[in-house]
Amino acid sequence: MSLPALDADDFQLFGLPARQAQDRAEIDRRWKELQTAAHPDRHAAAGAAAQRVAMQWAVRINEAHRRLKDPLQRAALLCELAGAPIEAERNTAMPADFLMQQMAWREALDEAGDALPAIEALDAELQAEQRRRLAAVEALLDGQPRDAAGAAREVRALMFIKRFAADVQARLDALGQ
Numbered sequence: 333m334s335l336p337a338l339d340a341d342d343f344q345l346f347g348l349p350a351r352q353a354q355d356r357a358e359i360d361r362r363w364k365e366l367q368t369a370a371h372p373d374r375h376a377a378a379g380a381a382a383q384r385v386a387m388q389w390a391v392r393i394n395e396a397h398r399r400l401k402d403p404l405q406r407a408a409l410l411c412e413l414a415g416a417p418i419e420a421e422r423n424t425a426m427p428a429d430f431l432m433q434q435m436a437w438r439e440a441l442d443e444a445g446d447a448l449p450a451i452e453a454l455d456a457e458l459q460a461e462q463r464r465r466l467a468a469v470e471a472l473l474d475g476q477p478r479d480a481a482g483a484a485r486e487v488r489a490l491m492f493i494k495r496f497a498a499d500v501q502a503r504l505d506a507l508g509q
Contacts, residue, residue, distance in 0.1 A: 338388070341413060342396035352407055352470040354400065363397040404494065407469045407487050414473075414480035418487050430489055437496060441503065451503055458497045465490050 336344055343350040346362040368374075370389035375382040399405040408418045426434075437454065444450035465486050472483040 338392060342399050342409060343413075345393070345396050346400060348400070350410060350413060352403070352410060352473040354406065356401060359397065359400050363393065366393045403466050403469075404487065404490050407466075407473060407483060407490075410473050411480050411484040411487060414478060414483075416480035416484040418484055418491075420488055420491055423488065426489065426492075427485075434492060434496070441496075441500060444503075446507060448504075448507055448509065451500060451507070452509070455497070455500050455504060458493055458500060462490060462493055462497070465493070 341350070346359065346366070348354060348358070348362065367390060370386050370393055372383045372386040372390065375386040399409055411418055437458070440454050441451070444454065469483050469486045469490070472479040472486065
């Protein structure tokens with residue numbers, strides 16, 4: 333197996349179509365093939381320089397695998413490839429209704445205290461919202477016409493939800509759940 337150029341995007345590297353909908357088993361299968369081809373031990377006879385390049389390939393393949401297998405990171409990559417970078421640190425603009433939702437979720441977590449049913453209900457609500465928004469991102473990125481800017485807005489919202497869901501999970505963990 334020959335490897336593509338080191339600067340190929342993750343989809344090109346894995347030989348996958350650049351779309352949000354992906355088969356996780358196929359991503360993992362391609363990762364194993366690429367790791368086998370790039371493994372430094374396979375290049376031991378070619379010398380130290382070839383082994384260093386193989387090591388760079390192994391790192392690059394692992395980074396691409398990490399991005400491709402995570403739907404949120406994959407969506408962020410697709411947005412960037414389509415000219416709509418996420419820029420979450422600089423672009424914090426959110427629709428007013430989503431800002432209101434964020435405040436409502438935070439208040440719900442504060443008011444829940446140690447009440448397990450209330451925290452579990454909030455966790456379930458967040459998971460449902462993540463599924464709904466990921467489906468919307470897939471439609472925006474894989475549909476015709478593609479709306480990368482709209483998908484980028486959804487990705488930024490999903491990034492907030494992911495961080496807040498981690499806060500909720502930490503509260504559940506503290507309660508032994």
